[in-house]
Amino acid sequence: MISFENTKIAFANKSNHELRRANLLFRLIGNSVLTKIGTRLTTLALAMKLPIKGLIRATVYDHFCGGEDILDCESRIQALAKFNIKTILDYSVEGKQDESDFDLCLGKAVSSIERAKLDQNVPFCVIKLTGLIPFDLLEKVSAKSTLSEEESMKFLKGRNRVDIIAQNAFNAEIPLMIDAEESWIQEAIDEIAHLMMTRYNLERPIVYNTAQMYRHDRFLYIQNLYKQAEEGDFYVGLKIVRGAYMEKERARAQKKGYNSPIQPTKAATDVDYDKAIRFCVEKINRISICAGTHNEKSSLLLTEIMKENQILENDQRIYFSQLLGMSDHISYNLSKVNFNVAKYVPYGPVIEVMPYLIRRAEENTSVAGQTSRELSLIQKELNRRKV
Numbered sequence: 001m002i003s004f005e006n007t008k009i010a011f012a013n014k015s016n017h018e019l020r021r022a023n024l025l026f027r028l029i030g031n032s033v034l035t036k037i038g039t040r041l042t043t044l045a046l047a048m049k050l051p052i053k054g055l056i057r058a059t060v061y062d063h064f065c066g067g068e069d070i071l072d073c074e075s076r077i078q079a080l081a082k083f084n085i086k087t088i089l090d091y092s093v094e095g096k097q098d099e100s101d102f103d104l105c106l107g108k109a110v111s112s113i114e115r116a117k118l119d120q121n122v123p124f125c126v127i128k129l130t131g132l133i134p135f136d137l138l139e140k141v142s143a144k145s146t147l148s149e150e151e152s153m154k155f156l157k158g159r160n161r162v163d164i165i166a167q168n169a170f171n172a173e174i175p176l177m178i179d180a181e182e183s184w185i186q187e188a189i190d191e192i193a194h195l196m197m198t199r200y201n202l203e204r205p206i207v208y209n210t211a212q213m214y215r216h217d218r219f220l221y222i223q224n225l226y227k228q229a230e231e232g233d234f235y236v237g238l239k240i241v242r243g244a245y246m247e248k249e250r251a252r253a254q255k256k257g258y259n260s261p262i263q264p265t266k267a268a269t270d271v272d273y274d275k276a277i278r279f280c281v282e283k284i285n286r287i288s289i290c291a292g293t294h295n296e297k298s299s300l301l302l303t304e305i306m307k308e309n310q311i312l313e314n315d316q317r318i319y320f321s322q323l324l325g326m327s328d329h330i331s332y333n334l335s336k337v338n339f340n341v342a343k344y345v346p347y348g349p350v351i352e353v354m355p356y357l358i359r360r361a362e363e364n365t366s367v368a369g370q371t372s373r374e375l376s377l378i379q380k381e382l383n384r385r386k387v
């Protein structure tokens with residue numbers, strides 16, 4: 001059985017200096033008061049155009065991001081590849097709403113496909129539909145509201161951007177993952193993902209949608225998608241995650257007075273997550289998956305389900321994925337024994353990826369147990385190295 005306890009393997013890529021820096025970083029962001037103050041001060045300093053880019057770069061940015069552009073990420077790609085870990089380049093600029101920003105994002109996605117074509121170290125590309133289509137239109141389409149003529153044109157233009165990327169991915173044979181976002185825009189995202197699957201997944205899974213198992217309706221969604229794929233004879237690609245917007249989801253549901261789409265408890269989310277990976281692996285001839293998780297139990301369970309189903313560790317239909325700078329003990333211990341592992345490597349200008357970095361800081365503060373887990377592993381390795 002695999003153990004995620006081996007910190008020598010988990011941190012083999014980290015120098016003593018990097019490990020000490022990670023120790024300090026996780027101690028800081030583990031403190032919710034410091035994280036709140038730090039987040040506010042950083043946002044303020046940026047708004048006042050104070051020169052704090054260097055500080056952000058030397059701390060959170062270098063830990064969680066690959067660089068400002070794809071070329072910048074090359075040293076990370078190579079460093080991960082040495083340990084049999086692949087890279088998923090994630091252009092992490094968020095919250096933009098201009099057509100020019102959407103076109104820029106389209107260009108970045110196409111460039112990441114071009115990079116992926118060069119070697120095996122970049123096996124997927126990934127997009128967020130809010131980077132390509134206006135948020136309010138995704139919301140309207142999800143709510144089945146009628147769009148004005150101008151809105152319809154804009155929506156179709158956005159959907160066409162997705163199509164261009166998917167077509168490029170198809171031609172390059174590089175799978176394309178579509179991130180999941182807030183539930184009130186997810187219906188439109190699911191419809192587009194479904195359309196792209198029917199277009200580009202006829203021979204192999206190229207387009208992957210994402211299922212957030214913190215939603216109580218997602219297991220049913222996966223079952224239905226499987227049925228549709230059987231009937232329509234297309235392949236399904238699925239990234240399976242727990243979901244990143246829980247507090248926002250619950251707050252909105254309460255404010256607007258509808259039933260929350262989120263599971264009642266963490267345990268219920270965990271049950272559905274594990275059910276989903278089992279279901280998909282049992283349908284592996286139709287569904288390929290990427291398990292995007294930092295959860296040790298689910299990662300371990302997936303290795304066991306693969307074994308039960310006599311699926312080889314490096315079968316291309318199953319990937320494990322973690323975010324850069326997090327849960328190296330899972331990534332490195334899995335890759336060591338030949339499972340397919342890919343790190344999400346976010347990139348983009350320092351200032352522009354701040355929302356992503358703030359989310360990482362908040363996540364490591366608020367998710368029970370997670371920071372202490374990261375920290376205790378880092379400290380265990382520092383002790384082992386006696387530094």
Ligand SMILES: Cc1cc2nc3c(=O)[nH]c(=O)nc-3n(C[C@H](O)[C@H](O)[C@H](O)COP(=O)(O)OP(=O)(O)OC[C@H]3O[C@@H](n4cnc5c(N)ncnc54)[C@H](O)[C@@H]3O)c2cc1C
Nearest residue numbers: 179180214241242243244265266269292293294295321322
């Ligand atoms: C490679 C990768 C890609 C990702 N892509 C996406 C994406 O496209 N969209 C997206 O939304 N997220 C995405 N995420 C983030 C992911 O959804 C989770 O927020 C994060 O990974 C933490 O969940 P976990 O499985 O690692 O483990 P855990 O730490 O075991 O679980 C924490 C998660 O459990 C759920 N949870 C916690 N408390 C409760 C509760 N009281 N009731 C119900 N559920 C609860 C929440 O989803 C929380 O994030 C991605 C993560 C990774 C690693």
